[in-house]
Amino acid sequence: MKHLLSMKDLDTDKIASLLEEAERISNGQVPELSEKFTAAYLFYEPSTRTKMSFEMAAHRLGVSLLNFVPEHSSTTKGESLYDTVKTLEAIGTDLVVIRHSEDQYYKDLTDRISIPLINAGDGKGEHPTQSLLDLLTIHQEFGKFNKLNIVICGDILHSRVARSNAYALSMLGANVYLSAPDIWQDQSLPYEYISMDEAVEISDVLMLLRVQHERHGSQMNWTIEEYHQLYGLTMEREQRMKHHSIVMxxxxxxxxxxxxxxLVECDRSRIFKQISNGVLMRMAILYRLLEKGAI
Ligand code: CP
Incomplete structure (x- = not known):
């Protein structure tokens, strides 16, 4: 597989192999690239973690980066995403990482470019590198996925992270549940919805999602305090979690x-561990695609 677009591109063996590569990097075994590679990161939507950790990953592997800023590019003159990527390919870029607001923006690209493309988030579609770093975090904690109760909670409808993780974790044998207010449930996903009160009691991993105000186009139905009390991880709910459970x-x-x-930095929280793991996993992905030409 030349590109990484969706968790559906990966089987359990490929995921296990990426987790092992990231763990080796974590233990100081940074793989060496056999030649000098150049990558371009095209972020048409804002990002701190994904973009910066991809930059750190490139830096640690010795991959050169081209600085692409959509607002300063010929995108502003109407150039298509395809023509932008073809241009980068023509000037010698070896790999592109793209975040874009359109679901499956890559459909038009993948058969027509010869360099690897990593999806850093497509609209409400998928976020495969986030999912892989989340899998690394869960695996470090439990050493397995099978039979873990994992509840993904919050703004499911607008979440590409929820889609990638629910699919991947289910494929890996976890018991995946969702928890969301009625208006943010996605009934096309084949998982059971449970209440937040049930979620905190059964979960081994409680995976919270950001309320994506930028995708709603209208105001929330609740005040912040009402939402927190109804659907959030409150101090009181955290007390009811199992001893070993983690929050992501x-x-x-x-x-x-x-x-x-x-609770953002409480003992159960793995939120900043996830961010650190993002560098390890993105190093593993960049190495595989640049050096081996496939995951
Ligand atoms: N988790 C994530 O994708 O964060 P950023 O939007 O900051 O990249």
């Missing part, structure tokens, strides 16, 4: 909305 969140976090401010 892809971040950025709306502190005091989907999670109490005090």
């Amino acid at each position: 969140h892809p971040a950025p976090v709306n502190r005091g909305v989907e999670i109490a401010d005090e």
Whole structure:
């Protein structure tokens, strides 16, 4: 597989192999690239973690980066995404990472470009590199996925992280549940919805999602405090979690909305561990696609 677009591109063996590569990197075994590669990161939507950790990953592997800023590019003159990527390919770029607001923006590209493309988030579609770093975090904690109760909670309808993780974790044998207000449920997903009160009691991994105000186009039905009390991880709910359970969140976090401010860095929280793991996993992915030409 030349590109990484969706978790559906990966089987359990490929996921296991990427987790092992990331663990080796974590233990100081940074793989060496056999030649000098250049990558371009095209972020048409804002990002801190994904873009910066891809940059750190490239830096640690010795991959050169081209600086692409959509607002300063010929995108502003109407150039299509395809023509932009073809241009980067023509000047010698070896790999592109793209985040874009359109679901499956890559459909038009993949058969017509010869360099690898990594999807850093497509609209409400998928976020495969976030999912892989989340899998690394869960695997470090439990050493397995099979039979773990994983509840993904919050703004499911607008979440590409939820889609990638629910699919991948289910394929890996976890018991996946969703929890969301009625208006943010996605009934096309084949998973059971449970209440937040049930979620905190049964979960081994409570995966919270950001309320994606930028995708709603209208105001929330609740005040922040009402949402937090009804659907968030409150201080009181955290007390009811199992002793060994962990809290995850892809971040950025709306502190005091989907999670109490005090819990963002509590003992159960793996939120900043996820962010650190993002560098390891993105190093593993860049190495595989640049050096081996496939995951
Ligand atoms: N989790 C995530 O994708 O964060 P950014 O939007 O900051 O990249």
